Amino acid sequence: MVSFFKFNMAKISGKAACQLAKYGPGSGGTYPGHVFTKIAGQEAIPQLASDLKLGSVLITGTNGKTTTTTLLIKLMSKDIQIRRSYENNILNSIVTALLSQKGDLGIFEYGIRNLTYGIPDTVQRLINPIGVVYTTISQEHTQVAGVKNPFEDYYKAKKLLSQGMEKGAIVTNCDDPRTALIGLDKENDVEVNYYGIETDAIEDIGDNTIECPKCGKQLNYSHFYLNHRGIYTCECGFKRPEPNVKLTGVEFGSDKWILDIEGDLLNYFANKNVKFNLKLNVPPFGFHNIYNTLASITAYATFTPKPENIESTVKDIFNNLDMSFIPPGRFEVVDIGGKFVGLGQGDNGDALKINAMFMKQFIDAPFEFIYTTPDENEEEIFNDHFEVIKSMNPDHVIVVPGRQSIEKAEEYYNIIKEEYPDAEFYPLSYEEMDVRIEKLNELARNSDYKYVIMTGCGEEQAMWEEIKKKMINR
Ligand SMILES: [Zn+2]
Numbered sequence: 001m002v003s004f005f006k007f008n009m010a011k012i013s014g015k016a017a018c019q020l021a022k023y024g025p026g027s028g029g030t031y032p033g034h035v036f037t038k039i040a041g042q043e044a045i046p047q048l049a050s051d052l053k054l055g056s057v058l059i060t061g062t063n064g065k066t067t068t069t070t071l072l073i074k075l076m077s078k079d080i081q082i083r084r085s086y087e088n089n090i091l092n093s094i095v096t097a098l099l100s101q102k103g104d105l106g107i108f109e110y111g112i113r114n115l116t117y118g119i120p121d122t123v124q125r126l127i128n129p130i131g132v133v134y135t136t137i138s139q140e141h142t143q144v145a146g147v148k149n150p151f152e153d154y155y156k157a158k159k160l161l162s163q164g165m166e167k168g169a170i171v172t173n174c175d176d177p178r179t180a181l182i183g184l185d186k187e188n189d190v191e192v193n194y195y196g197i198e199t200d201a202i203e204d205i206g207d208n209t210i211e212c213p214k215c216g217k218q219l220n221y222s223h224f225y226l227n228h229r230g231i232y233t234c235e236c237g238f239k240r241p242e243p244n245v246k247l248t249g250v251e252f253g254s255d256k257w258i259l260d261i262e263g264d265l266l267n268y269f270a271n272k273n274v275k276f277n278l279k280l281n282v283p284p285f286g287f288h289n290i291y292n293t294l295a296s297i298t299a300y301a302t303f304t305p306k307p308e309n310i311e312s313t314v315k316d317i318f319n320n321l322d323m324s325f326i327p328p329g330r331f332e333v334v335d336i337g338g339k340f341v342g343l344g345q346g347d348n349g350d351a352l353k354i355n356a357m358f359m360k361q362f363i364d365a366p367f368e369f370i371y372t373t374p375d376e377n378e379e380e381i382f383n384d385h386f387e388v389i390k391s392m393n394p395d396h397v398i399v400v401p402g403r404q405s406i407e408k409a410e411e412y413y414n415i416i417k418e419e420y421p422d423a424e425f426y427p428l429s430y431e432e433m434d435v436r437i438e439k440l441n442e443l444a445r446n447s448d449y450k451y452v453i454m455t456g457c458g459e460e461q462a463m464w465e466e467i468k469k470k471m472i473n474r
Contacts, residue, residue: 007047010040011099018100029085032099033092045091045126048098049106052083054269055168056094056106056127057303060161061135061179063351064292066327068135069109071296071317074325078313079306082107087327091123105303112157120160130168130268132161133299134179136229136291139380140348155213158182165190169268171299173291174241175229181213184241193265193302195294196243197225201250202287204230204357206391214238226287226357227350245298247290257282259290259318261297267307274307280318285326286358293318329460331355333362334472339452341444341471345464346455347374349384356392359453368449369394370440371416372402372456373409382412385456390419394453397423398443402457404430437463441470 014036036048049056059069069086076082081103085093089111097108108127112120124132137158139151159182162170167190172183174194183192204224212219215236224230233239249260261278282293301310326332331344331354342359346352369389374381389397397420401409406427413425426443428436444452458464 007040007044010036010044011048013039014095014099018096029088030090030092030096033095036095036099037092042091042122042126045095046128048095049127051098052106053104054080054303054305055130056083056108057131057133057299058108058110058123058127058129058161059133059135059299060110060112060158061133061173062138062140062348063354064135064288064295065109065111067289067292067325067330068133068295068299069107070325070327071292072133072299073107074317075296075300075313076105076107076304078316079304079309080105085109087111091119091126094123094127105305110161112154112161120157121164124161124164129165131299131303132165132168132170133295134158134162134170134172134176134182135295136173136176136350137178138228138348138350139384140350159185162186162190169193169266169302171195171295171302173229173295174243175225175231175291177210177219177228177232177238177240178213180241181238184238191266191268191302192241193244193298194241195245195291195298196240196247197229197290197294198243198246199249201252202226202247202290212236212238226291227353229291245294245301247294250290252284254284257284259293261294263297263301263310265298265301267304268302269305270307272307274301274310276301276311276314278311278314280315282318282321283323284361285321285323286354286361288354288358327460329464329468331358331455332468333359334468336445336471339445339447339450341452341454343444343452343454343464343467343471345458345460346385347457348381349388352385352388352455355455356388356453359451360392363451365450366395367451367453368396368398368447370398370400370443370447370452370454372400372440372454372458373412374457375403376405376408378403378457381457382415386412386416389416392453394420396420396449399423399425400428400436400440400443401430402463433462437466437470441467444471 014032017032017035083101083103083106085097086109169191172179174180175196210228212234219232221232244265245263251258259280263276333342346355399413
């Protein structure tokens with residue numbers, strides 16, 4: 001137990017650091033948290049977290065975390081004042097949000113890359129969340145800081161964020177076998193609210209079967225919605241749980257989509273079941289954002305202290321949504337004077353597939369694929385990426401290194417060349433990022449094709465957001 005004096009000293013110093021951080025240089029996002037933790041110690045964090053009268057909700061997963069967090073914040077802010085942080089992988093950014101903001105509920109994105117650099121079980125113990133929200137789990141970051149990061153460890157790390165929970169609720173995607181199993185394993189300890197798709201209007205192509213996360217055998221799928229998300233069963237008895245919140249119908253229009261969503265779940269604060277029926281008008285934002293929509297609505301309906309508001313709040317937010325909710329650097333399609341360029345981050349196979357499906361809505365003529373490669377030790381990601389490139393079957397391919405290694409990028413290029421003999425390679429260095437950014441912009445802008453998709457690896461803000469700015473501003 002931390003002494004009262006020490007705790008208050010740390011809190012005052014942390015809050016003072018918030019003031020400094022606003023004006024001073026550098027990491028305003030975590031510095032106050034560092035100050036607090038340094039003075040009071042990590043074990044004082046639970047006391048600080050208990051300032052939140054209602055508790056906190058953590059959002060994690062491979063893709064869709066930031067968008068889901070953004071949407072959940074929009075929804076929940078209609079009902080109560082909240083403390084929030086997004087795009088974080090470290091505990092001190094949550095501590096900073098606790099120190100610098102006011103509100104009774106915390107909504108925090110928490111990304112976990114692996115077991116060595118993330119401390120998911122410690123974060124769970126110290127923050128003691130009433131909710132953990134899972135988006136989806138797929139292979140990414142197969143190396144972290146130069147070390148191989150096996151998928152089993154990555155999956156285990158995600159699991160650990162909710163494993164110790166004794167109260168509250170888990171919100172999780174039941175179409176993804178990996179996140180579904182995390183929910184099923186915790187049903188005896190906490191409430192679990194599942195979300196998923198339940199309409200044949202959405203169907204992914206190809207065989208995206210994965211191994212059963214419970215027993216390791218191949219799962220049997222009767223339907224694929226998006227990559228490995230679908231309707232599945234296993235010999236061992238594991239199968240997709242029924243969703244509490246589900247998409248039951250969808251109409252795809254060129255300027256808007258209409259989504260039918262049904263919900264029947266336990267609201268945590270009212271401790272009673274609530275039902276809702278929604279018809280939403282949203283921008284044509286891509287299939288992956290259907291999952292982010294379902295995740296945010298399920299989390300909101302589970303944790304709002306005002307369940308009577310659910311239908312009106314959700315309609316208000318989604319019927320007025322424009323594409324600005326997409327985080328910086330993420331994939332979007334821009335019209336640059338009659339030429340359509342889809343560009344943005346696609347660091348893993350799942351993300352690249354999503355980008356490809358989004359772009360496909362627009363393409364009705366030959367098109368070019370400008371691909372930015374992964375690094376050394378990321379062959380698995382390249383293999384996943386290459387499958388997506390081949391499934392799109394572009395008319396021309398350009399390869400550019402997306403990360404540090406030019407040699408490795410050339411190796412990937414040589415594999416691509418076997419399939420696409422007229423593919424081109426530009427060995428642009430990581431050190432001269434300005435040159436790389438300018439060249440990527442130029443390649444897309446001066447392409448002979450009306451449609452260009454430019455995606456793959458590369459830092460969200462430092463690379464993709466800069467290219468987007470150049471492309472849109474000129
Ligand atoms: Zn199984």
